[in-house]
Amino acid sequence: MNIPLEQLIRLGGLLHLALIIPISLVPFVLDWKKELSPLPLMLRRLFWTYGGFIAGIIVAFGLISIGLATHLVDGHPVSRAFCGLIAVFWTARLIVEFTAFEVGSYLNTPFKKYSYPFLLLNFAAMVVIYAYVGIKQGGI
Amino acid sequence: MNEYIEVIFRLVAVFQFILVILNLFLVPLFGWKQTLNTVPLLLKQVFYVHCWFLSFALFIFGVLTWCLSGQIIPGTEISRLICGLIAGFWTLRFILQFTYYSRLLWVGIPDRTLVHYMISFAYGGMACLYWYGAFPFDL
Numbered sequence: 001m002n003i004p005l006e007q008l009i010r011l012g013g014l015l016h017l018a019l020i021i022p023i024s025l026v027p028f029v030l031d032w033k034k035e036l037s038p039l040p041l042m043l044r045r046l047f048w049t050y051g052g053f054i055a056g057i058i059v060a061f062g063l064i065s066i067g068l069a070t071h072l073v074d075g076h077p078v079s080r081a082f083c084g085l086i087a088v089f090w091t092a093r094l095i096v097e098f099t100a101f102e103v104g105s106y107l108n109t110p111f112k113k114y115s116y117p118f119l120l121l122n123f124a125a126m127v128v129i130y131a132y133v134g135i136k137q138g139g140i
Numbered sequence: 141m142n143e144y145i146e147v148i149f150r151l152v153a154v155f156q157f158i159l160v161i162l163n164l165f166l167v168p169l170f171g172w173k174q175t176l177n178t179v180p181l182l183l184k185q186v187f188y189v190h191c192w193f194l195s196f197a198l199f200i201f202g203v204l205t206w207c208l209s210g211q212i213i214p215g216t217e218i219s220r221l222i223c224g225l226i227a228g229f230w231t232l233r234f235i236l237q238f239t240y241y242s243r244l245l246w247v248g249i250p251d252r253t254l255v256h257y258m259i260s261f262a263y264g265g266m267a268c269l270y271w272y273g274a275f276p277f278d279l
Contacts (some may be wrong), residue, residue, distance in 0.1 A: 035183050042245050043172055049236060050190035057197045060225045069219045078218060079208045085200045092196065092211070100185050119146070 005073040005133050012066030012086075012129040015122050016058050022119055023055045029106065061086060075137045083134030090126040097123065142213040149209035149273065152266055156202035164265045199227050208273075215276040223273030230267035237263060 017135045027033070032051075036044045064082070065072065097103075097120060107113045167173055167188075176184050204222055211219040237260050246252035 019275055030180075030183055030186065032183070033148060034217065035179055038178055039175060041242055042170075043175060045167075045241050045245075047187060047190075049240065050187065050194055053233070054190050054197070056229065056232070058193075060229070064221065068218055068221055076218070078204065078211075078222075081203055081207050082200075082222075089193070089200070090195055093193065096189050096192075100189060102181055102185070106182060 005136060006069045008129050008133055009065050009069040009072050009083075012126055013062045013067075013069070015126050015129075016065060017043065018122060019058055019062075019119075020055070022115075023058065029112070054128075057140030061089075073133060073137055080134050080137060083130045083137070087127055087130035087134060088128070090123050094120070094123045094127060096106075146209045148269065149205055149212055152269055153202040153205035153209065155262070155266075156198050156205065160195045160198045160202070163191060163198065166191065170188060201229075212273045213276055215273070220274050220276070223270045224227050227267055227270030227274050230263050232269050234260065234263040 027048075032047065036047055039047070065086075072082060103116070107116055162169075167176065176187060179187075205226070208219045208222060212223070237256070246255040
């Protein structure tokens with residue numbers, strides 16, 4: 001089976017952009033405004049800055065993947081590095097999900113409970129897509 | 141001149157690797173471990189995970205900058221777009237340093253004032269450099 005790499009990268013880009021919705025819900029679900037209020041001002045600001053920039057980076061990965069799909073499959077070392085690093089990024093994110101987070105008590109509504117596996121599938125799909133494209137364009 | 145541009149971009153890549161290390165040790169550097177124990181567990185974990193992944197994103201910026209440094213002049217489509225996005229990142233970070241982080245955090249505290257101006261200069265400088273990479277012209 002010969003899967004067109006360019007289309008796969010575009011799909012990866014769309015999967016990144018699809019994360020905008022769950023990411024923007026995180027501060028509300030975890031009630032950041034209330035829970036962070038006892039923290040010192042600088043730490044509180046850093047919390048929001050981290051969150052905002054992580055969201056921005058994910059959107060940027062999505063935009064690069066969609067806008068530069070043709071270039072990202074051209075076999076150039078930069079393209080391979082980009083795909084490989086994104087695959088590592090999401091692999092690490094998936095590992096963290098199972099080793100660092102205790103999300104059980106937060107999955108307290110049917111919507112959260114049933115949408116959570118799709119979030120994990122999204123992470124896993126991005127690992128597979130970017131790893132596959134990175135390896136495939138190396139002629140392996 | 142192009143060789144100098146390549147060297148400057150490589151230095152910026154190395155600087156971003158240094159930022160990765162600093163960012164990973166921010167909690168012990170500022171003595172925030174105890175303070176973070178006062179927030180719910182998941183929130184604390186989110187903070188650490190964001191810290192790690194932002195560091196990893198900076199690492200990606202560093203690697204891409206290092207790989208692209210030879211293409212900045214005359215500029216390929218991929219180098220220009222990636223430079224543009226990294227430029228946007230550092231421009232926003234520079235703006236936030238003055239608009240989001242309160243002046244109360246550093247005004248009147250000499251070492252913090254120094255750090256504030258140093259990082260503002262670094263963020264602003266990187267933003268300018270990457271904008272140059274996004275819209276290169278012969279110097």
